[in-house]
Amino acid sequence: MDTNAIKKFIAEKVPQGYSLSKIQDMLKEQNVNITFMELRLLASEIESDVWKATEAKTEAEQKKEEPAAAEVEDDASGSDGDSAEGAADADQAITGKTTVEVSPIARPGAVASGSVKFGSGVTAEWMLDQYGRLGLDKPTGKPTEQDIKEFQIELQKALG
Template structure:
């Protein structure tokens, strides 16, 4: 098997729920000797490309769905500006810059926060995945063995509402 065939094999087996060690055993049965680290790196490359394709496909399918929510969002936009002033009072130093951006955000329709769980856990983490916040910011999230949550590779800074929605979606995911 060449590199391309190995990647195709991995792409077929991961969605079926096979672990990387089981996939390594299957490859060994087919005469392909690959270390676990090499397999992990290949799977990581595949996963990155897979999520990009998945997000592009969802983005292409969602414009019709995004047209309906803005009708309900103006009502929500009226409610949120009333809640924004207490946020700076609670944390005046870190919040001023995001609030300046948040004031223009209610004019734009907010999408739904979507959280996806990666089938392949990163080393040193209990779980990981991607998140697309309602404001359009995207990031990778991780939960370590101690239950600490972190965001990596964020395309921007999520606002307070994004964080609350993310926490709710993450709780639903693990429930």
């Protein structure tokens, strides 16, 4: 097996829920000797490529939805709704939606991990440890209280 075939094999097995040690055993059965660290690095590389592709698709979808959102805002401003309701809608339109991605490969010491993009535009990596403690790592700014609330709700949905 060449490197591309190994990457393809890993890319197929990780989403199916196989652990890296099980994948390493499967590769050994096919006479491919690979250390766990090499396997982990390949899996991280594949995961990074998947996230980049997902982000590109999301950005393309957002660009398509922006003109439709502008039309909806024009319609909403023309109607005579409650001012409090209009203010809440305007606040949501400005902040955006919090998106949570769960990594198929958990970070060391974590039960689950992934990345989050808050509605305010701040991004970070998150992890959940075995005691249920939630941590944010490498934030690009300070998320607001509303961001944190939305993150917790979206994370509960993502983890099922």
